[in-house]
Amino acid sequence: MxxxxxxxxxNGPVDRVFDIVTQVRFWPQWHVLTRAVTGTIERPFLPGDEFTEFIRTAEGTLELAWKVVEHERPRRVTIQPIGRPGFISYTFEEVADGTLFRRVVDGGGQTAxxxxxxxxxxxxxxxxKAFAEDILAREKKGATYP
Known part of the structure; x- marks a missing residue:
């Protein structure tokens, strides 16, 4: 791959976008392949955090364990699958319209x-994008996300 x-x-401040994007508990709500997650999932990433993602594939469920290997809040974070090649990196940059979010998925030559x-x-x-902006809009109105 x-x-x-x-x-x-x-559309939101970089620190809040970082905190929403890096909460693994939200992944099943926005990532089309993620079915469930376990581990350290109830707060934004911290260095060394580990969690497990369950992905739907044509052959059934694939279980991937991840570890946060690079972390600079609220600018960038990298996670790597444990025992597999590859990584996912996120970067966050403040821009006039909110936060420019970049996501790079690298399977290290393999694919799920x-x-x-x-x-x-x-x-x-x-x-x-839609999910994070919905949470931020709710927060502006004084509501919280469960």
């Missing part, structure tokens, strides 16, 4: 049974 770089501008594609990643990042 070749690296898949994507970017979008999320052909499931991770530029299409699944593009749809997921579009979902993430």
């Amino acid at each position: 070749s690296p898949i770089p994507l970017e979008t501008t999320i 049974s052909g499931t991770v594609t530029s299409d699944t990643e593009s749809r997921s990042v579009a979902n993430l």
Whole structure:
């Protein structure tokens, strides 16, 4: 699998966007392949955090354990699958319209049974933008997200 770089501008401050995007508990709500997550998932990433993601593939469920290996809040974070090649990196940059969010998925030459594609990643990042902006809009109105 070749690296898949994507970017979008999320209407919100960089620190809040970082905190929303890096809470693994939200992944099943925006990533089209993620079915469930376990581990350290109830707060934004911290260095060394580990968690497990359950991904839907054509062959069934794939279980991936991840570890946060690079962390500079609220600018960038990198996670790596434990015992597999590859990484996912996120960068966050303050821009006039909010936060420029970049996500790079690199399977290290491998793929999750052909499931991770530029299409699944593009749809997921579009979902993430809508999801994060919905949370931020609710917060402006004084509501909280469960």
